[in-house]
Amino acid sequence: LYSWRFTSSGVCFLSAGTGVQTRAVQCLRPDGKPGLDCDASQRPAETRACGKPCPQWHVGAWSSCSRSCGKGFKRRALHCTHTELILQRDHCSGLRKPQELDFCNLREFLPLKHQMVYRFYFYFFLFNLHVEEDVSGVGCQVTSLLSLWGVCSLGRMGVSKRSARRRDKEDDDNDALKASYDKEDSSTPKWIFMNWDACSTSCGEGVQTRAVQCLRPDGKPGLDCDASQRPAETRACGKPCPQWHVGAWSSCSRSCGKGFKRRALHCTHTELILQRDHCSGLRKPQELDFCNLREC
Known part of the structure; x- marks a missing residue:
């Protein structure tokens, strides 16, 4: 009988996004020679879509305006994400970056x-x-x-x-933003930046981000800020995670026969001893072992 034979699928054409995966499909006779009488309706597919999600920008909700009147600002969280992981922002450099900082309540002070x-x-x-x-x-x-x-x-x-x-009250939320209020030349843009967000991880190596945008004092986006003076948008952050700390092995409990040895084992964090459940996600070192396994 003739039958369809196919090879395993090749690599995806794209490492991320929607790509194409192909494989060889051929009608063969039992002796391995090409055949012509395979059922065309049963022919396996030669191509299929493949790939995985590309990194993308993820934005949060806008905050409330920093001021109830006059020139204030609002912001929203902005992260470059991939399958729910927060990446360095350069992974999304080829994508249009959403605005993360904007002015609000832009009305002049009235008499x-x-x-x-x-x-x-x-x-x-x-x-x-x-x-x-x-x-x-x-x-x-x-x-x-x-x-x-x-x-x-x-x-x-x-x-x-x-x-x-x-005379309105002082707004101390951001010195750089406040200083830009008093500029007379509304066509001169400048870099405006916010405070650092919380670290992406509670311990270990994480990423901290902040909003940085070129804005004119009238609140409109600017294009002529000095790129060499652009403040950093990301920085490494984090603190040591809890970890197992082991002491030295004790001497064997017996000089012959079945004895045992042990060592102290603690879950520690910055030299503090914690409850062991703080290290539950880590591989637990052995703290008890047999020794001198020989007959007396």
Whole structure:
């Protein structure tokens, strides 16, 4: 009888992503010579899709704005991942990098008279002058007032009127970002960076990342930052993991016959002795063994 014979599949055409894997398929007679009468409907496939997921950017949710008004910023976690593992960011260098830092609440500080209702009374001679202005709008919380008095004339009575500007409270979350608020030239971009994220591992060798982006002070992405001055986005991190610590073997309990020897065994971390379950994921060294296995 004729039958289909096939070889094992070759290597995948791509190391990552969607590739193609091929194999040789041939109709053979029992004597090994090529045949022509194999059932075409039963012919095994010669190609199949293959590959594994490529590294990709994984983004988290945007944080809330760092400020309730004025120029603040928001950020989101950004990692280069592969099958749930966090990699160095250069593994995703060929991919379009999502934005991880952005400005928010980008509105100019309004004069106080456009943010709140204020009144003032001025008494001069026997007259009671009441001046009131009602205006609306959403503004920042007032922390201090800078007032300038002006003088005008109203008949026999001098009336003073004042206006005020708001000075917002200091935002100490990021010195580099705060300094960029005061730049007058909104076309000059600069590198803005955030604090380091938590280490990717609780112990051992991990990776720590932070958001770094070229931004103009008006909040729009910039393209002309000096690449040689770009702050690092990743750095190695971690601390020693718990590990087994063994002492020296004791002498054999017997000089002949079946005896035993032992050694101290502790789970330690930075010279501290821990409960043994902290080392449960590690191969446990032998702490008891037989010795002098000979007849007396």
